[in-house]
Amino acid sequence: MSFIRKVSMLPLAAILGLASAGTALAHAHLKSATPADNAVVAAAPATxxxxxxxxVDLKFSGVALNGPDQKAVATGTPTHAGNDEASLAVPVIGKLAPGKYSVQWHVLSKDGHKTKGSYSFSVKP
Ligand SMILES: [Cu+2]
Incomplete structure (x- = not known):
């Protein structure tokens, strides 16, 4: 009898465990970037x-890079930086002229949630 009672308690414990994990784990938020938000760089970044x-899931994550006058700059397929699955490394294909650039990112995190945001950096004349 006591064995059955213990077993029936398991699903509730599992549900409570998931609920607390869900609140403890936020979605994928941008922690840092290179070039960084508001950075002014002397050399145009290649990545x-x-x-x-x-x-983050590479298949459903990416960025849009827009330059001065909101002109889109071509970028390559995102990969992870090194073996860090919480990162995106995006090759910059188009040439970056001096000016301000905005990076609009969107990701699907491993917990199945989508998040997005943007930041900007400038390339020195
Ligand atoms: Cu989440």
């Missing part, structure tokens, strides 16, 4: 590197 608070 944009974004680091998130949790793992």
């Amino acid at each position: 944009l590197e974004l680091h998130f608070s949790e793992g």
Whole structure:
């Protein structure tokens, strides 16, 4: 009898465990980037590197890079930086003229949630 009671308690414990994990784990938020938000760089970057608070799915994550006058700059397929699945490394294909650039990112994190945001950096004349 006591065995059955213990077993029936398991699903509730599992549900409570998931609920608390869900509130403890935020979605994938951008923690840092290179070039960084508001950075002014002397040399145009060959790669944009974004680091998130949790793992992101490469298939459903990416960035849009827009330059001065909101002109889109071509970027390559995102990969993870090194073996860090909480990162995106995006090759910059188009040439970056001096000016201000915005990076609009969107990611699907490993917990199945989508998040997005943007930041900007400038390339010195
Ligand atoms: Cu989430």
